[in-house]
Amino acid sequence: MMNAFDSQLAIAERFVKYIPRGEASLFSGDHRASVGECVERTVSNMIAHATGYDHWILAYSGGKDSSTVATLIVSLLELGVLERPKTLTVMYADTRVELPPLQAAAREMMTRLRAMGIAVLEVCAPMDERFFVYMFGRGVPPPSNTFRWCTPQIKVEPMTAAIAEHVGRLGGRALTITGVRRGESAARDQRISLSCSRNGAECGQGWLQTDLPGALTDTFAPIDHWTLCMVWDWLKIFAPMPEFGAWPTRMIADGYGGDEDMRTGCVGCNLIAHDGALASVLKLPGWDHLTPLLGLKKLYLELRLPRHRKRQPGFQYRKDGTLQSNQQRMGPLTFDARLMGLERVLGIQAAVNEAADRLGRVGIVLIDVEEEARIRELIALQTWPRGWTGEEPNADVWLDQVDNDGSVQPILFRELVGK
Ligand code: SF4
Known part of the structure; x- marks a missing residue:
């Protein structure tokens, strides 16, 4: 007699027959594992690792990886391939600065999920932590590769708080399911939490996978083994098929502007050299009205310049009395x-x-x-980031150089700079 596990696998086999194994990806043109094999392994992994949990939370950003997970898992549930947990909740991280076509696609997906009776919660950072309020109200400079405050603040922390509240209400064991995907290249990459710059991954998903407190929920990444080509195959070909739920996922793929290797993230993201996603979207019919958004990246680059910022004057000490290691560092934005x-x-x-x-x-x-009112209010209240008072010199003022060992190198041409 078949046990539950065997019977689920038998259903999985039926599901997989729609997506034959060994079939080359339409986009890769090679013979790596087909979508069918990827789905089959996802099914086995879900049966092995996820079905013991009472509550599943799908961390959804509207990007291609989390959209793949959301549509695939819901399809597997609808087809009876997976047993339903007591609750299934889709949590959408609304950063407000995602690429507009992807925002539009996410809205349509959420409408569809709600129409199916699936709970969808939209999660946004608290007012003072939101991207522009934090930057212009508190004065924190645009994020950079050395000061990446944005991902935890606008994505991970609001999601963590929302999951904590949700799980607290539910009781029982909860599992957070993410779209983390290491694919072929990142299998060698141990730093999965920073995977948003690699292999076309989604910014924030890796952080969720590694930084959610274990006491809150376990996390699981059922498409961890999928390659980028498989994700595109799923979104463009299989998910829209009636057999798999007729999902509106082609518009997610279109939202990337035809660039198959694009990472997902905020429009104008300051951490990438070139915002190829926006450039590609602007070439699509119906989206050229977004052209002014090209100005965001230019603005962020400009705001990092010394003339727009404060600088510590030198001789900053730690609590133990030793000199800090980054003397005269540049800091917040001027008013x-x-x-x-x-x-x-x-x-x-x-x-x-x-x-x-x-x-x-x-x-x-x-x-x-x-948000505009709050930004103006914070400026009027003379708000500075922690550790800054506003009394510090502007960063373009010439200062004698204070080295980390406390030695001072005076300005050589003081007369010329008028100091
Ligand atoms: S996409 Fe860029 S700006 Fe947005 S959260 Fe990620 S790193 Fe920050």
Whole structure:
């Protein structure tokens, strides 16, 4: 007699017959594991690792990897391949700065999931932690590769808080399911938490996988073994098929502007050299009204310049009395820079929305009315990041150089710089 595990696998076999094994990816043109094999392994892994949990939480960002997980898992449940947990909740991280076509696709996906009776929670960072409020209200400079405050703050921490609240209400064992995918190249990459810059991965998913407190929920990545080509095959070919749920996933693929190797992240992300995603989207029919968004990346680069920032004057000490190792470091944005940045972003938003109105398209919200009011309020309250008072010199003022060992190198041409 078949036990539950065997019978589930038998159903999985039936499911997989729709996606024959050994079939080359339509996009890779080679003979790596087909989508069918990937699905089959996902099914076995889910049966082995996920079915013992009472509650499943799908961490969804609207990007290709988490969309693949969400549609695949729901399809497997609908087809009876997986046993339903007591609850299934899709949690959408709404950063407000994702690429607009992907935001639109995520909205459609959430409408569809809700229509199927699946609980969808939208998670947004608290007001003062949101991307533009934090930057222009508190004065923290745009994120960079050496100061990446954004991913934890606008993605991971709000999601962690929402999961904690949700799990606290539910009781029982909960599992958070993410779209982390190491694929072929990142299998060699031990630093999965930073995988957003590799293999076209989604910014934030790896952090969720590694940084969610274990006491809160376990985490599981059922498409960990999928390659990028398999993800595209699923989204473009299989998920839209009636057999697998007729999901509106082609528009997610289209949202990448035809660039198959694109990572998912915020529009104008300052951590990548070139925002290829936006450039590709602008070439698509119906999205050229987003052209002013190209100004975001230019603004972030400009705001990192010394003339827009404060600098510690030198001789900063730790609590134990020793000198800090980064003397005279540059810090927050000046008030003038923040106001300039705010006006520029509002101008970009207005330009996009005017074009959208003219062309009968959907507009965008980068900074809403409440956020703008809060930014202006924080500036009026003279708010600085922790450890800064605003009394520090502007970073473009010439100072005698204080080295980390406490030695001082005076400015050589003091007269020339007028100090
Ligand atoms: S996509 Fe870029 S700006 Fe957005 S959270 Fe990730 S690193 Fe930060």
